[in-house]
Amino acid sequence: MFSGIIEKTGRVLSSTRTGKDLQLEIETSWRDLQLGESIAVQGACLTVAKLDLDRATFDVSPETLALTCLGKLLPKQGVNLERSLRVGDRNSGHWVQGHVDGMGEVLSVRRLSDPKEHWELEIAVPSRWNQYWIDKGSIAVNGVSLTIHGIQESPETSSVHLRFVIVPHTWLNTQFHALEPRTQVNIEIDVLAKYIERLCQPHLSQRSKQD
Numbered sequence: 001m002f003s004g005i006i007e008k009t010g011r012v013l014s015s016t017r018t019g020k021d022l023q024l025e026i027e028t029s030w031r032d033l034q035l036g037e038s039i040a041v042q043g044a045c046l047t048v049a050k051l052d053l054d055r056a057t058f059d060v061s062p063e064t065l066a067l068t069c070l071g072k073l074l075p076k077q078g079v080n081l082e083r084s085l086r087v088g089d090r091n092s093g094h095w096v097q098g099h100v101d102g103m104g105e106v107l108s109v110r111r112l113s114d115p116k117e118h119w120e121l122e123i124a125v126p127s128r129w130n131q132y133w134i135d136k137g138s139i140a141v142n143g144v145s146l147t148i149h150g151i152q153e154s155p156e157t158s159s160v161h162l163r164f165v166i167v168p169h170t171w172l173n174t175q176f177h178a179l180e181p182r183t184q185v186n187i188e189i190d191v192l193a194k195y196i197e198r199l200c201q202p203h204l205s206q207r208s209k210q211d
Contacts, residue, residue: 002040004093004138004145006080006174010041012073013055022060022071028081029054038098040082042175043143043186044068045098068100069142069184078175080143093145094138097191102126104141106183107161109176119166121146121176124159125187132193133160140188144174 013025026041033039033056037048044064050057065071073079085091104125112118123141130153133139137148139162150163166176179185 001085002045002082002096002098002143003085003089003091004043004082004096004140004143006082006144006170008081009078009173009175010081012075012077012079014075015071015073018059020062022065024058024060024070024073026056026058026079026081027054028056030056030083038084040080040084040096040098040143042068042070042073042079043096043098043140043188044070044100045084064100067102068186069103070186072184078178080174082143094140095191096140096143096145096188098143099188100186101129101189102187103184104162104187106179106181106185108181109179112165117168117171119171119176121164121166121179123162123164123185123187124154124157125162127153127158127160129187129189130160131197132189133162137193138190140186142175142185144170144176 008029011027013027016023031054033048033051035048038045046058048056049059060070104123107122107124110120112120133148133151135148139146139148146164148162149165152161154161171177
């Protein structure tokens, strides 16, 4: 379990295909990682398979490759990193599992004049997730816990446009400053929204039959 509060940014050292899997080596600057530890890389929960000082190697499965942008990472590219929460840790973001649901696409990144030093990020996400979005709700984008500041449906593209305001600390301490229009990003829906949907399904189905 993670919080969506990025601890460090790392750097991709190598990305190597091994059959259907991918082996990803990342320079983390952490010297106390343990084999088998879970690390969120761009929001995707990966297991440390090999260690060499401050370098960690991860095996990325076909399913993870299909649902995330990890297969598109290039050497020297920066990534967001977060270690898993410990019991008793404060959660300054929201509950993030590191189980990416799919990808969105950056539509625009622009600096705001008011408030100064803040940035606006707009992302297109699939409309099939529309029931999970609420204004001021939570979402993880490349592992970063963000609050939704605006929702606009786009019927012609079968997508929903989500708007976020990025505060200076987040802008400086994540890889958001490297985002450009048409860049794909990893999206994780708030797990609480998915649980609520699941709990409500029997009730809604029963009501539909009565109607």
